[in-house]
Amino acid sequence: MLQLEPDVAFGAHPEFGVVAETADARPFLAEVLRRHRFAYSDRLRLWQLAAGTPFNTSLRLVASASREFQDAGLAVLTDPRVLLPPAPAGARVREPLPGLSLTAVSTELSGLVRAGDVANALDPVLDEDHGVFAGLEDVFTSAAGWCERLGTEHGRQLAGELRAGVHQVVTLGERLLEAQLTLSVMPDTLPKNAPAQTVERLAEPVVAHAERARAAVAASPHHPFTPATSTGTAAVPPRQAVPPPGRAR
Incomplete structure (x- = not known):
C-alpha cells in the first residue's frame, strides 16, 4: 500500500541549513538522527545539522540516516535541494546573450x-x-x-x-x-x-x-574548460604560400 506521509523528511532551509522533520516522537527516529549529528530545536520544532557543516559531510549524513531508516522499513522523503551545493558568495547574475540562436x-x-x-x-x-x-x-x-x-x-x-x-x-x-x-x-x-x-x-x-x-586545456574567460582559440601562428613550411588555418571563425 502506498504511504503518502513519510516517517522522516529531510529538507534544505535557506537560513538554518539541512533540517529533518519526523512524523511523531518515536524514540528510534530521534536516536538515529542524533547518531547522525542532528540536534532538535524546540524553537523550530525541527532537527538540524550544526551551522557550518560542510556540504559533502551533510550529504553523507543524510544518505546514511536515510538508509538506516529505510532498512527499518520506514518511509523517507528528501528534498532535492539537499543535493544541490550552495551558490558561491558574490556569484555573478547571468545575462542573456543577444542573438544566440x-x-x-x-x-x-x-x-x-x-x-x-x-x-x-x-x-x-x-x-x-x-x-x-x-x-x-x-x-x-x-x-x-x-x-x-x-x-x-x-x-x-x-x-x-x-x-x-x-x-x-x-x-x-x-x-x-x-x-x-x-x-x-x-x-x-x-x-x-x-x-x-x-x-x-x-x-x-x-x-x-x-x-x-x-x-x-588552456583557461578561457568564458569557461574554465573551454578550448582556447588558436592564434594561427603555426609555422608555415618553406615555399608554402597558403597561410596556416586559425581556430577563429
Whole structure:
C-alpha cells in the first residue's frame, strides 16, 4: 500500500541549513538522527545539522540516516535541494546573450569541415554566463521557485521535480563539453562525399596535435574548460604560400 506521509523528511532551509522533520516522537527516529549529528530545536520544532557543516559531510549524513531508516522499513522523503551545493558568495547574475540562436548554430555546424571549427562553434552554447545550458538551469530554478510559492503539496512536489531537472541539464552540458574538448584535439580528416573545395582546404597545413592539446586545456574567460582559440601562428613550411588555418571563425 502506498504511504503518502513519510516517517522522516529531510529538507534544505535557506537560513538554518539541512533540517529533518519526523512524523511523531518515536524514540528510534530521534536516536538515529542524533547518531547522525542532528540536534532538535524546540524553537523550530525541527532537527538540524550544526551551522557550518560542510556540504559533502551533510550529504553523507543524510544518505546514511536515510538508509538506516529505510532498512527499518520506514518511509523517507528528501528534498532535492539537499543535493544541490550552495551558490558561491558574490556569484555573478547571468545575462542573456543577444542573438544566440540554436538554429543558427546548428546550420553553421552542418557546413563546417574542420573539427577545430566545430569546437569553436560550440563556444556560445557552452558559455558559462550566457550559454544555453546556463539559461536552462535558471529557467528550471525560477520555475521551481514559483511552484514553491504556491504553498501547496502539489506545488512543492512539482518544484522538487523541476529542481531535479537542473541535474539533467548540467549532465547534458558536461557531455557536450567533453565532445568539444575531443573535437579541439582531433586531427582533421576528409569527410565522406566532400566537395572539391573541401579537399583543397584540408590540403592546407594544419595545427600540430600537441598544440591543439595545449589549447584544449588552456583557461578561457568564458569557461574554465573551454578550448582556447588558436592564434594561427603555426609555422608555415618553406615555399608554402597558403597561410596556416586559425581556430577563429
